Every structure is written in C-alpha cells, then in structure tokens.
Amino acid sequence: MGKPSRAAKVAHYLGLSTWFGGTLFGQVSLNPAVSSIGDEEERGRVLNEAWARFQAANLPAMLSTLLGWRLGGVRDDSELRAQGLTRAKDILLGGAAFNTMASALLGASTAASSRDGATPVRSGTKPSPRTPPEASLALRLLRFTGDGSLVLLAATVVVSALIEAVEPKPRGFLSRLLWD
C-alpha cells in the first residue's frame, strides 16, 4: 500500500473544503438572499449564473477530492488507520458526488426553461406561481439534492478528521518495515 503524496493529500483537503464550504455559502446564504430582489426573473438569472460559475470551480475541486482519495494514496493511508471509517467515507463521498451532479443537472434544467436563465422564482429553492411547471419540479428536487450534498459533505469532513485522529496500524511485518 502506498503512502499518500503530500501534494495529493493537500489537493484532497483543499478540494473537499471548497466543495463543502462553497455548497454551504450557496445554500444558506445566496439561495435565501435572492428573495430581496424585486423582480422574480432577475432572481432566477442571478441564481443560475452564480451556481453555474461555482460549478466551474467546484467540478475541479470535486475531482481533486475524489482522485486524491482513490488514486493519490489518501484512501490507502486511511485504511491503515480505520477500515470502517474508510468505508463510510467511500459511501459519503459517492453520495455527495451523486447529489452534486444531480444538483448541477437540475440547476441547468431550471435555467434552460427560460431565456438567459431568467426563470422566475421566489428564492433559490422555492418556485413562485409564475415558475414554469417543469422548472418548479426541478427546484423542488434541488432542495433535496442540495441539502443532501451539504449533509453528506459535512459528514465527510467529520469522518476525514476522525480518520486523521487515528494512528496508522501497519499490518504485517513487511508493512511495518516499509512504513518506517
């Protein structure tokens, strides 16, 4: 089993921080704040543009988290510390990636239902009476996938810290020799 490279582990944690913190900002701060804009179509335009811009930063962040975990040796290192938590992190990361991709697709479908992404909305996750029916459904689903991403990412950060707090336990004589 290989040790993680310093660059891979730093990229993994910077990516995870971007992914979690960015999602948190968007969900708890931007989504409700757009209701202070008077025009419902402008709310939709700002939301769609801001989330699309974030996806451009979030996709590389998500990839660096997942690639650092699977290919950069971070997962191998975690297995030496806590196998159960490592498996839990596999599931959490998979779930977070699924929810993030689903949110991105639902966001794109909401934006596509009006010209320039100007879909009328009440707030980031609440449709207004003027929202087209297909965009209303996408917004309602977005509430679940968005909250799901946030919860799964918070749990991933917690589990990652729990793994780091455990000392590695090399298995077998050869592993112990190679570790030091």
Next chain:
Amino acid sequence: MRTLSTAAWVSHNLGLAACFGGLLFGKTALNPSLSAIDSQADRGKVLNTTWNRYNVINVASFATAAAAWFPGRLGLSGKEIDRQTRNLVLAKDVLFGVGALTGLASVIQGRALAGQAPEGAVPIESGTTPAATTPEKAASLLRSVNQLGNLNILVTGGIVGMTTILSMKATKSARFGAVSRLLP
C-alpha cells in the same frame, strides 16, 4: 481515541472548510454574477445581504478553528517532531493571526459598506467594481473589502494546506505519537 482532542480536530477542520469554500464561492461565483441584475442599487442590496448573512457563519467557523488550534498547540509545539515542523507550527500561528485580522477587518468594512444606503442598496457595477454612481466612500469601502477578502482566501487556503502537512508529519513521528497519547 482521545475524545476531547478528536472533537477539537473535527471542529477545527469543519471550521476551516466552511471558511475557505464559502469565501471562494462568494468571490468567484456571487460577486461577478451580480451584474445580471439590472438595478445597480439591487446589486448592492444582494451583495450586502448575502455576505453579511455568510459572515456570521464565517466568523463562527474561523473562531472555532482557532479555538481548537491554539490550546492544543500550547501542549504540542512541533519541537517533538523536528525543526521544520516547529517552523510550520509557527507559520500556522502567523496565518491564523493574519486571517483573524483580515477577516475581522473585512466584516467591519462590509458592515460599513452596507450602512452607506438603506437596506445596503449601494449602487455598484459588480461585487468587485464600483459603478459611476457609487459614492466615493462606498467605492473605497468596496475596494478594501475585496482586497481584504482576497488576502483572507489565500490565508485560509494556506492554513488548510499547512494543517494537512502537519498532520502527515505527526503521523510519521514516533515521538509525537508518544506525547500525543497524553492528550485528553
């Protein structure tokens, strides 16, 4: 597992992640998107509402990370591992200090910017650029909030990176492992 130090580790990492990613969203996604709003005053209102809402989380997150770092760091200074680790610990102290100063200054300046117009509706071009109609004082506050914010992202990202490197160094050190077993 040492309960108290593990809880501190978890809250430290959650706090840093919330700060770093949140700042990055605000800078790269929210600020440039505001120009999609026609009314320049509404742009200012959304900018101030969104950032002031997140600043509550941001300050609490950074304070949590710092509160988890400093007590543990008083017990384990990095000398237990090697000179390079000791220097990294000191560098992380400095980054926390700079991060606290720039973060607080940014929050204070942000509040002052919001206070320049009712409901924070200061006319702006985008989240980083004042408009021709922006009053001079508000324009200067907007510029300084942005510069402080840029510095804050770099510092918080630096702390995340340094935390990872320190954790890797701690793992490799038998002396650190022995001393850390005495942690609560």
